[in-house]
Amino acid sequence: MFRSPYPDVEVPNLSVFDYLFAQLSDDDLERTALIDGPSGARWSYRDLRDQAVAVAGALAARGLRPGDVVGLLCPNTPAFAVVFHGALRAGLTVTTINSLYTPDEIAAQLADSSARLLITVSPLAQGASAAAEKVGLEPGDVVVLDGPGEAADGHPSLRDWLTAGQPAPDVRFDPATHLAVLPYSSGTTGLAKGVMLTHRNLVANVAQSAPTLEMVHDDVVLAVLPFFHIYGMTVLLNLALSQRAALVTMPRFDLEQFLALVEQHRCTYLFIAPPIAVALAKHPLVEGHDLASVHTIFSGAAPLDAALGHAVEARIGCRMKQGYGMTELSPVSHAIPPSVDLPLDSVGYTLPNTECKLLDPATGEEIAVPDDGESAPGELLVRGPQVMAGYLNNPLATSDTLEPDGFLHTGDIATVTSEGVVRIVERLKELIKYHGYQVAPAELEALLLSSPDVADVAVIGVRDEDGEEVPKAYVVVQPGHELDEQGVRDYVAARVAPHKKVRKVEFVEAIPKSSSGKILRKDLRAREAGRL
Template sequence: MIYDSKYSAAAIPENLDVHTVVFGRELRASNKTALVDALTGTRVSYRQMLADIDALVDALYGTLRFKKWDVVAVLSPNHMQYPIVVHAIIKAGGTVSPANPTYNHSEFAFQLEDSGAKFIFVHPAVLSVALAAAKQVGIPESRIILFNDSSVSYPGPARRTISQISSENTKAAPTVTFSRKDVMTKPAYLCYSSGTTGLPKGVETTHYNIISNVLQFEAYQKNRREVYSGDVFTGHLRDDFGTSLVFPKYELELFLKSLQKYQVTVSHIVPPILLQIAKSPIVNQYKFPKLRAFMSGAAPLAPELCHAIYDKLGVFVHQGFGLTETSPITHMLPQSLCLKFPSSIGHLIPNVQARLVSPETGLDVAPTKEGELWIRGPNVMKGYHNNPKATAESIDQDGWFHTGDIAIVDENGLFYIVDRLKELIKYKGFQVAPAELEAYLLEHPAIADVAVIGRADEVGGEIPRAFVVLKVWCVLSMILPKLKLQQRQPNVKCTEGEIIQFIDAKVSPHKKLRGGVEFVNEIPKSASGKILRRILREKDAETVKKLKAKLPC
């Protein structure tokens, strides 16, 4: 059964690029505020933002010798220049490849090499990561450009900033045009996602995909004049809807002060922050007369949390759903249903279709029955970069993207995510690929086999937990410490703490083994050798249940 959106379809052009659609003519001369720095109060108008974008486009071509379709990596926490850099790259005809600012140099180097990035724009706070990664993949330091931020010092010689390459430039960029074929096939973004399984893959999001989702969301919202706060650094074009509040760093008190000071009307937020708001007594010190809604995504949302926020602030929490591969939004829950159906991800947004399919039979399931959520629409990615096998496994010949999420549709046409086929772990909205952690753990000299799962956690949503099979020599050395073994490595410890330290040194913070390590005799696997994570999740859930039973009431 094919489910269609209940909303009227949005008209989506096939011959316009992202910059043209997002920044219409009326914004070019607008003094309306586009961006506000929540920390300093600095404001940037649309007119100034567009002037900065144009200057950077000129510098890309004139100073850096950028070429159309070059991939440019961006490594930075939230910053006022982030959307300017992103939109300049796109307007210049390039592809933006944003990277997680918590990455270590090995993780960033993988993305640089896989994406084929030619240039790096980086915040001074993470310059050391960019330098090490660039050296590893052969990107010259002359192609590394710093965000302007005098508040952050960095080691080594002075390096060129965005302002400097703009002031050095004396040439205007050539007029960049986009054909219909370019709009439909060339990626504007190359974000990295673990997809349904395995290591991170580059998601090719075309101009048409991005334009589609902007106009789909606009058709759903029907209100383009909002003051937003949220994750502006992702570059997902919220500029078009009003003023965006940029948080260089997250602190609860700063967040609350800003909601009040700037009279924010809608805030994009993740469940861990909502949990903080629900539990913290300092929230009562602030008033939010204009705040109408929190838009929540990236992780599951407990119904009790939605009600707690409404009871405390009188603000609705809208749950939605989407994926990097769908540019990203596919579902939104209307405000009128937020309290009645808080567990629901809502209805399909305009122009999106869905199916629920049995993973066992490949056939559509009956209404109200569980099935894998398949999505089709103009916002579905082109595919995975240089990975036709993964693309073919995710998008079938009829254009259906297989999400790996198990969902149901109730009698009201509302969708609910109830389980996950895919292996992905979500910690505070960040993706963690078990296969990546397993590969690192197998480098440990004492580990023979390993499997990683996500353990449910109130604050983080899920936290990575490893099941480890130790090598025989390690087990024997613990039982008989004086026994002389040829394979024994005296400097290697086989403890939970040592293994956690080993992996923590190799990965970014959100990938740490916060769920701990459990030693087992074997990893359950299918006849073909596939890890049976469901069995491990059930085993771990039983362990957690027993631990809770022992706690005092």
């Protein structure tokens, strides 16, 4: 096993709300916590805390009790932070939902998590209401934050909650076992599952990340990565608030607005995914903006190419770093500290309070850390206070991922140097990472098989012209039917969120399978490799 070169940090036995807001000083209360990017409106730490407390009171007044689940379908806005932390203050569990989801996908998550309430915004209200109806929620169980308005008719709003004057409930629970959030992840394989993260998981990961990511209270952080994703939730929302930094929120990525907000608010620390790095390295719009305030750009959610990262450094004049994690790790387990010069094709050091080991994927034997140089590759396993409690209502998937001794299988192949620097080599898991979002091949295959024109199908990730991993479908057409590439694309696009769309299609006579009927994806990958 190997550990972090950093000493362990204290993980206080507190709820997320108490950890972030109970110790605010008088000076902290007046600091800017949130800036709404599009409007420029500001929330101080006092505003955020007091409004979250008011939301907690309103939720309790509705009869919601600790342990109840509420769905939050909302892009990055200050209201997200208010409602998210208000729900946690009330002892509720928040299942955050991808803003791009279709009504069917929203309904599936609401049903699986047993959510009693769905909170959204007016642009998403129609889909949210349709999803809520599918799972038996009433119109009054759909809260439209930015009401009143046509889309919010018949629905409570954030204004209603903030003006209700209901006292926050007196709730008591064990942070080590009480679930704070239920984000959904496909894990190492298969369909999306509810990842049970406790208050201690989230508090621990913020405490662990603080010395490694080196954010300080004078930082102005642009929040473009979605808060509904665990990366945005922990590294942006919670870490920034814990350090008393200022967060500038963006509801969706637009390069022109991204650059303008960095310039306008003199943002200092940017957290991105690799597709944004491509734009920063290559797009001509960058030349028209003053980005001199940026000292660090940190990439996550998918592997960053080292040459691309160095191109961003040279063009922006900042430090480029990256890290590694997964939803099941709350999510961070490794990071390159801004002040440390490590190879950019690595994910840096293991976080404090965290142990790792590498297992030979063929034998299961533990791979030794070398005295010099780099180890042999092996599957990365991680143990620490950030490791999830398990998958909701799925003991089999939990036991497949979590060892009895607490180590979590990441499904990723890694190496480690004698100095403890970790490099991710490739993925064992079959998940496709499209622009940082997870796409499960099994989900797309099941969807395409529902088409009467498709006899069989397999989906893998392939590289497009820009080097991004995209879903490609190998399709066997039903005898007597006609189907073209656009027909396959359209069938999927009408039924899934945009990031799950099939981007490439190839028609084949048969899907390669093992004797047990399992798709031989390695044969399809070899087929793709033969074309390079």
